Amino acid sequence: MAIVFGLLFAALASPLIAQSLLNATALDPQLSDFNDLLLANPDAAAGLLTNFSSGRQKQTILVPSNGAFDNYRLRTGSSFSSLSSADLGNVLNYHTLQGALSSADLQTPGGLVSSTALLNTTYDDREVLKGSNARLSQVVYISTASSARGAKIVARQAAGLSSPDLRSGEGNEVTLNPTPGIWSGGTFYVVDGDHSFLTLPVNQTNTMTARGLNSMVLGLSRTNVTDGTNAAKGLTCVCPTDEAFAVFGDLANTMANLTAGLGSLLATLTRHGLTGSYYTTNFTDGDLIQSQNGYPILVTRRNGSIFLNDAQLVGTNYIARTGAVHALDRVCAIFYFYQEVAQACGLLVALMI
Numbered sequence: 218m219a220i221v222f223g224l225l226f227a228a229l230a231s232p233l234i235a236q237s238l239l240n241a242t243a244l245d246p247q248l249s250d251f252n253d254l255l256l257a258n259p260d261a262a263a264g265l266l267t268n269f270s271s272g273r274q275k276q277t278i279l280v281p282s283n284g285a286f287d288n289y290r291l292r293t294g295s296s297f298s299s300l301s302s303a304d305l306g307n308v309l310n311y312h313t314l315q316g317a318l319s320s321a322d323l324q325t326p327g328g329l330v331s332s333t334a335l336l337n338t339t340y341d342d343r344e345v346l347k348g349s350n351a352r353l354s355q356v357v358y359i360s361t362a363s364s365a366r367g368a369k370i371v372a373r374q375a376a377g378l379s380s381p382d383l384r385s386g387e388g389n390e391v392t393l394n395p396t397p398g399i400w401s402g403g404t405f406y407v408v409d410g411d412h413s414f415l416t417l418p419v420n421q422t423n424t425m426t427a428r429g430l431n432s433m434v435l436g437l438s439r440t441n442v443t444d445g446t447n448a449a450k451g452l453t454c455v456c457p458t459d460e461a462f463a464v465f466g467d468l469a470n471t472m473a474n475l476t477a478g479l480g481s482l483l484a485t486l487t488r489h490g491l492t493g494s495y496y497t498t499n500f501t502d503g504d505l506i507q508s509q510n511g512y513p514i515l516v517t518r519r520n521g522s523i524f525l526n527d528a529q530l531v532g533t534n535y536i537a538r539t540g541a542v543h544a545l546d547r548v549c550a551i552f553y554f555y556q557e558v559a560q561a562c563g564l565l566v567a568l569m570i
Contacts, residue, residue, distance in 0.1 A: 236401060237266075237400060238402065239266065241398055241399065242398070249283060251280050257298060260306070262305075264313070275316055275404075277313075277405065279313075279314070279393070279406055280312075280407050282409060284409070285414060307417060310334040311335040311357075311385065312414075314331045314333055314334075315354070316403070324361055327498060329358070330359075330496045330534075332354045335355040336354050340355060340386070340419075341354060342450055343355070343451050355418060357385050359381050360381060360384075360534075361379040379395065380394065380395050383415070385415035386417050386419060387535065388424065388427060388535035388542070389415075389416040389427075391409065393407070420537065421449075421540070422434050424536075424542045428532060428542065430456040430458065430459065432459045433462070433486070437486060440482055449509075449539060449540075450539050452509075452539050453494060454489060454537075454543070455549065457546075458531065458532075461547045464548075465485075487510040488510055488549060489545075489548075490508060491507070491514060492507050496534050497543075501518075506525075514549065525545065526549050528546060528548070529545065529547075530543050
């Protein structure tokens, strides 16, 4: 009898597990606009409409609710479905994460950087994989303790799980319902928030502007390196906030030495450009990272905070077309000077003890 019941349960469950994304999302009436979008745009949604073969990598789909479509219409004055097929395809690719992420994956301590299906160089022009010509796909950052300015928030609760925030282009955030749906190709999560569709990444300086890092943008312009900054592949810009730059000096007036020598504005700015795509998940304690002008940057993780030399990250994981942008609470000291000060402080503490 138990064997018969087990076989009956398997027979009933298998169609549910093997169902397409359309059939799986059709079970929720609040996802009808998403289904209509896929059906009306078969070219843009081709990867989500086809039957999922066993040989393909599993995926996680971020599904905007009907409320997201309404919010988009109110915010822009036009329907999301009015976008061109190419634009829709890019957005849907950015909503497609590699691997079938579980609820536990989304609760990863310290957050999770997840690769997506977005490879269009207009929005993704990071490094190529070492030893090949294959490019890295664009990413998103998922965390249960994030905000647009990097501070922790009070986590929303659903079914005993924290509702993760997901950060996309320009540092914009959406909230994920932490309970996954299941389809034949993997999992899906319903998306909520002011920017309920992920924002496609833009260049470094536009990302800085979106996060209010205007002094860094001004400095790059004054030293004529804006274009070079935006063209550099695999670049992480760690930008002192406007308040930090105000303490350092008035970029518009007082820093007359723009490009000559260690104390120039250009040398200061390039010290804040790191070679490679760095997110909070791969800033490793004790690492020395090379800046654009060759000076080392020491990573220190302390009491849940991340420091680059003496500067603390206060805004993090703003996804950019060619890498990432972070905000610092001060202008980063030159490593050798910082090291001497740190050693002197350590000696002083030892003498006091």
